[in-house]
Amino acid sequence: QVQLVQSGAEVKKPGASVKVSCKASGYTFTSYYMHWVRQAPGQGLEWMGIINPSGGSTNYAQRFQGRVTMTRDTSTTTVYMELSSLRSEDTAVYYCATERGANRGVDAFDFWGQGTMVTVSS
């Protein structure tokens, strides 16, 4: 069965970086684009960007351009999301999610990781 297992909670100081991992299993890793979505406490869902696990190409939301980097390791079927220059407003749960259909790049998300809480505090 499809599983997306994310790394554990992180506490970071303002200005630092955080790298969250998402290990995929139960499907062909390179066939399904992976997205990152975050949710600040008590707030809605915010799309951050997408990575194609096959070639590694990415597309980031404008507001995160220059601060976010998404990478993948096909040998371990793991996707990473690194966010730099952290500020308190980046405190949120970060989710990875895969698309319904293979090789699409624009599709609904049918499997989600369990979420990783990132707290930014001095």
Next chain:
Amino acid sequence: DIQMTQSPSSLSASVGDRVTITCRASQGISNYLAWYQQKPGKVPKLLIYAASTLQSGVPSRFSGSGSGTDFTLTISSLQPEDVATYYCQKYNSAPLTFGQGTKVEIK
């Protein structure tokens, strides 16, 4: 970028009531619209994709309709386990924007 606006932001209804949530896109998105349910403290769950196609395993009391700019999610008979926040999402092109959410409670 296309904006997604949901209404209402919250609602309270009785068990058995018919509940309708609206999602409006600032530009046409054909039927590239998904609905998600997020229960408190849980991960979002896909309910509907392609505006009206029910995801496997989702109860048939949930339905979606619309195309272009106006979409609706309907719960035909509200159940206690439907207490959650519901989000629409456009996915015709990046950015894959979500609506701000509609919180559904039991009266």
